[in-house]
Amino acid sequence: MPALLAEDLLNQMIPPLKGTDTAGKAARWLEEFHVGQLPVLAGRRYRGLITERDLAEYEDSDTQLAELPLGYANAHVQHDQHFYRVMEVAVENKIQLVPVLDEQQDYAGVVTVSDALAAFGAVPGQAGQGGILVLSMEERDYSLSQISRYVEENNAKILSAHVVNDEHDPYRIRLTLRLNVDSLSRITATLERFGYLVTAQFSGPAVPTNDEQDRFDALLRYLSV
Incomplete structure (x- = not known):
């Protein structure tokens, strides 16, 4: 992705x-x-x-x-x-x-x-816990309650959400979700099945290298400030 x-x-x-x-x-x-x-x-x-x-x-x-x-x-x-x-x-x-x-x-x-x-939102929690998904969608399709239901069906919860306009398309928005789980593959598959475009994910099903984990931890430390 x-x-x-x-x-x-x-x-x-x-x-x-x-x-x-x-x-x-x-x-x-x-x-x-x-x-x-x-x-x-x-x-x-x-x-x-x-x-x-x-x-x-x-x-x-x-x-x-x-x-x-x-x-x-x-x-x-x-x-x-x-x-x-x-x-x-x-x-x-x-x-x-x-x-x-x-x-x-x-x-x-x-x-x-x-x-x-701001693209990721102000995220609570300790460094190294959870994952981040970035979704792109038409503004008319945005429903956080519905997206939350799809996430919770996969035994996860949304810790924070942040919405910004897509600078390339005035009719689309970008939604960034911080989740309380590291494994994102099932959640991503569910969201894509219901028509949501997942444009990026941080932390995921693959075991990260030490360098990738260090970078992800540093990102989350920033987001926790």
């Missing part, structure tokens, strides 16, 4: 800065968009992130960003990389947003940590 990828989570509301933009403009945009970093481009190429700390070191607001040394040049992901990798880059670099590059290595946009977590 297809997994949730970086390109699925792009935030179109946060613009990049250009090298010809000034430090003053960068400071205004950081405040306006309520972020601690913003990407800086040279043409369509990603150069790095400008941060509040960087700007605090320069008193001349007319200084162009091209003249400033930028950090986080390697803090980015490819458009087709997994949600796990987005979160890893954010954690490793302690940043609020992660730049995404396309097939040509040009800048495609950013994924914010808050948007990524």
